[in-house]
Amino acid sequence: MNIRLRWLPLLACAWFACSADALADDKPAVAGSWQVRGDVQIIRLPMLRAVPIITLFADDARGADAELHRLLADGTATLAHHIIARTSDGLPYATTIGEHIRYPTEYSMNDPGTIPRTRPGEKPASTSTPATAFEVWQSGPSFEFIPNVASDGVLVQAVVFLVLTDYSGMQRFEGGVAADGTRVFYEQPVFFHRRNHTNVIVHFGEPILIGCCALASDRHTAELQVLSLRARRSDGAPQVRDAAATADAPNAQEAGEWPAQSRLETFRFIVPESDALRMRPALLDARRSGKAFEELLASVRTGKAELAEVFSSPGRMGEITQFENFRAQRFGTEFIPGGFSTPIIPHAMPTTFFERHDVGDVLGFELQHRESRQLGLNLNLKTTAIHGFNRWPAGPDVVLPLSPVLAKSYWFQPNFAESKTKTDIVLTDRERTLLRFQKLSAPDARAGRVEIVLVRAITEILTEKPKP
Amino acid sequence: MKFPAAAHFFTAALLASVAGQQDLGLPPQVAGSPPQVRIELLVARLPEARAAGLRAELSDPAKSSAAQDKLLAMIAKKEAELVDWPILTIRNEQLGQAANVHELRYATEYENAPFPAPQHGDGPAKVAEPKAPDKADRDQPADAGIRGHMDSSVAPTAFEKRDLGVTLEAEPDLDPDGVTVRLNIAASHVTLLGWTKATTESTKLGKITFEQAKFQTLKSKTNITIQSGRPVLLGFHKLQEPPKTVELFIVTATVLHSEPKRPDKPAKGRAQ
Numbered sequence: 001m002n003i004r005l006r007w008l009p010l011l012a013c014a015w016f017a018c019s020a021d022a023l024a025d026d027k028p029a030v031a032g033s034w035q036v037r038g039d040v041q042i043i044r045l046p047m048l049r050a051v052p053i054i055t056l057f058a059d060d061a062r063g064a065d066a067e068l069h070r071l072l073a074d075g076t077a078t079l080a081h082h083i084i085a086r087t088s089d090g091l092p093y094a095t096t097i098g099e100h101i102r103y104p105t106e107y108s109m110n111d112p113g114t115i116p117r118t119r120p121g122e123k124p125a126s127t128s129t130p131a132t133a134f135e136v137w138q139s140g141p142s143f144e145f146i147p148n149v150a151s152d153g154v155l156v157q158a159v160v161f162l163v164l165t166d167y168s169g170m171q172r173f174e175g176g177v178a179a180d181g182t183r184v185f186y187e188q189p190v191f192f193h194r195r196n197h198t199n200v201i202v203h204f205g206e207p208i209l210i211g212c213c214a215l216a217s218d219r220h221t222a223e224l225q226v227l228s229l230r231a232r233r234s235d236g237a238p239q240v241r242d243a244a245a246t247a248d249a250p251n252a253q254e255a256g257e258w259p260a261q262s263r264l265e266t267f268r269f270i271v272p273e274s275d276a277l278r279m280r281p282a283l284l285d286a287r288r289s290g291k292a293f294e295e296l297l298a299s300v301r302t303g304k305a306e307l308a309e310v311f312s313s314p315g316r317m318g319e320i321t322q323f324e325n326f327r328a329q330r331f332g333t334e335f336i337p338g339g340f341s342t343p344i345i346p347h348a349m350p351t352t353f354f355e356r357h358d359v360g361d362v363l364g365f366e367l368q369h370r371e372s373r374q375l376g377l378n379l380n381l382k383t384t385a386i387h388g389f390n391r392w393p394a395g396p397d398v399v400l401p402l403s404p405v406l407a408k409s410y411w412f413q414p415n416f417a418e419s420k421t422k423t424d425i426v427l428t429d430r431e432r433t434l435l436r437f438q439k440l441s442a443p444d445a446r447a448g449r450v451e452i453v454l455v456r457a458i459t460e461i462l463t464e465k466p467k468p
Numbered sequence: 469m470k471f472p473a474a475a476h477f478f479t480a481a482l483l484a485s486v487a488g489q490q491d492l493g494l495p496p497q498v499a500g501s502p503p504q505v506r507i508e509l510l511v512a513r514l515p516e517a518r519a520a521g522l523r524a525e526l527s528d529p530a531k532s533s534a535a536q537d538k539l540l541a542m543i544a545k546k547e548a549e550l551v552d553w554p555i556l557t558i559r560n561e562q563l564g565q566a567a568n569v570h571e572l573r574y575a576t577e578y579e580n581a582p583f584p585a586p587q588h589g590d591g592p593a594k595v596a597e598p599k600a601p602d603k604a605d606r607d608q609p610a611d612a613g614i615r616g617h618m619d620s621s622v623a624p625t626a627f628e629k630r631d632l633g634v635t636l637e638a639e640p641d642l643d644p645d646g647v648t649v650r651l652n653i654a655a656s657h658v659t660l661l662g663w664t665k666a667t668t669e670s671t672k673l674g675k676i677t678f679e680q681a682k683f684q685t686l687k688s689k690t691n692i693t694i695q696s697g698r699p700v701l702l703g704f705h706k707l708q709e710p711p712k713t714v715e716l717f718i719v720t721a722t723v724l725h726s727e728p729k730r731p732d733k734p735a736k737g738r739a740q
Contacts, residue, residue: 273550274544277540277543277544277550280553284506333627334625376559387570390572390573392574392575413573413574413627414573415570415571415572416570416571416573417569417570417571417633418567418568418569418570418571418631419567419568419569420565420566420567420568421556421564421565421566422564422565422566423556423557423558423562423564423565423566424558424559424562424564425504425557425558425559426504426559426724433557434555434557435555435557436554436555436566437553437554437555438552438553438554438566438568438634439550439551439552439553439568441551441552441570441633443570444570451568
């Protein structure tokens with residue numbers, strides 16, 4: 001007890017130093033450095049089971065985390081990755097786990113040969129073309145963060161950059177005909193990416209949902225990214241805010257609040273047009289939008305509507321938060337005139353170069369001001385989709401005078417669609433706001449349905465007083 | 469921190485003032501965050517004969533809301549087609565964008581002499597299987613019996629892309645009266661009408677037919693002053709395709725005032 005009393009003056013100093021500036025670049029006033037451990041858990045579970053947990057994270061993070069672990073225990077959820085990061089206060093940490101996938105991007109126009117296999121055990125293509133240039137892409141998780149411990153040792157601000165990349169095999173593109181008449185194929189890798197860049201403040205030991213999304217490879221599965229941070233003093237000194245100190249701490253309100261941190265949730269639904277039109281007035285009414293949201297979820301459960309994407313990202317005032325969930329789609333952009341000198345049958349043109357285009361969802365926002373329950377932010381939400389390939393004839397139609405039918409070749413170009421909302425908006429805390437209402441059109445297979453995006457901001461006010 | 473009684477009184481007075489304004493049919497004028505405007509662009513197609521009557525009603529400020537409801541009823545009964553109905557909620561004096569487009573990529577330059585390739589039909593053939601173009605072609609060898617010898621061919625060397633669909637860009641400027649909005653708006657709808665064929669002949673190559681995309685662009689770009697919540701007919705476009713059809717652009721700007729500033733609830737730990 002005497003030891004604790006001796007710490008009281010220091011505790012008082014720490015308390016006063018506990019201001020917004022203490023979380024900035026300046027080092028805490030307390031002597032000794034903090035060793036910080038960060039745990040990132042990537043958990044996958046069925047989308048409809050994930051929705052209530054995502055919502056719960058805004059109100060009761062520990063309860064949500066406990067529920068997640070209960071689902072992990074009973075096998076409903078799976079732990080895709082668990083990254084453990086250790087660093088010192090104010091120092092960056094970076095880790096990369098995974099493998100390098102090497103794949104060709106350019107091909108020669110010689111007769112078909114074979115390209116090196118990028119992964120053992122894969123079924124080879126029947127025929128492929130000689131490659132002349134390769135790229136390497138990293139698959140697996142990559143995590144970087146810089147923690148800044150507040151002087152009281154209870155709160156930490158962290159800059160987080162998390163990238164998850166899944167390699168899901170090769171996509172085949174046809175590209176010409178070999179001398180023996182067999183078709184030639186190119187193989188291009190398919191990667192699914194989640195990229196999360198945010199800046200958060202958390203209580204030590206308290207889990208925070210730093211991001212979530214629907215898996216691009218399976219829209220019925222949600223992926224949750226949960227971060228929790230713990231710290232200890234490197235010099236062995238006790239943590240400034242130990243249990244007794246916490247009990248004696250002044251009321252959190254008197255001590256003041258930390259700079260606001262807010263969470264932004266977006267739900268993207270695909271709904272039949274008649275339902276969308278019927279629900280639109282309710283979705284536009286702040287008092288009824290919550291109920292309309294529940295109705296949309298009910299439609300998803302019955303299969304009438306589709307929940308295409310869910311984002312939930314925390315962000316700090318004045319900082320840019322960006323969450324991306326996309327697939328890198330590759331497609332040929334350079335082709336060989338003439339192709340292989342072979343007997344002609346209809347075939348795709350030999351391709352010499354592939355480009356990539358990201359297909360998926362991107363949420364970017366910057367919190368600009370908060371006043372009472374109103375939160376002003378700059379918001380950018382973009383959805384890119386691919387709806388198949390258009391097949392184009394290789395050049396103009398030609399009919400020779402003496403030989404009306406000779407040959408036919410063609411090349412492919414992808415059909416991308418983009419929905420974009422870029423705005424400066426004021427959201428009311430915890431109210432769902434209709435952000436997007438757009439009708440899908442051909443060549444989207446869901447043409448005629450309506451895409452609805454609801455956005456909600458939840459302001460999290462952190463105090464120095466930790467939860468018990 | 470105690471919330472002073474005077475502040476409670478002030479808030480109550482403010483709320484009373486707000487209620488008074490609502491009774492007068494005016495939106496609340498309150499302190500707090502700056503107001504924002506929700507801009508809705510209803511794009512709909514309907515037969516020309518039905519559109520004429522609707523046009524007159526939409527042009528009358530007193531009847532425009534009822535006319536829009538009538539149009540929505542026609543959409544529900546499939547007598548009109550909803551093309552899109554984008555929303556843009558944005559703070560006053562800020563520029564925002566909402567787009568819902570498809571990107572059409574097509575070649576504009578070719579290399580080498582034209583390749584003798586008989587083609588049939590208009591425009592690019594669609595591939596059924598989006599993930600594997602090769603598979604779709606193998607499954608549908610429509611011209612598999614064609615044989616010959618290749619002397620030369622063309623390959624695309626440059627592409628252009630064009631966004632097809634509806635885009636809305638707007639910047640509201642709210643009048644001090646709180647109900648009048650000066651709106652700088654650009655709304656457009658671009659569609660692909662089809663492909664036009666241009667034919668040339670040469671002694672060496674014979675008849676050569678080029679296909680070029682044919683787009684239809686409907687665009688309204690203007691500065692208008694409108695009343696909050698009242699639909700305004702922004703565009704009335706007669707379409708080339710389908711014939712005897714009209715496409716309407718109807719814009720509504722609704723002023724959304726923030727709720728009055730209230731004292732924050734005492735927070736312990738994370739705010740609930």
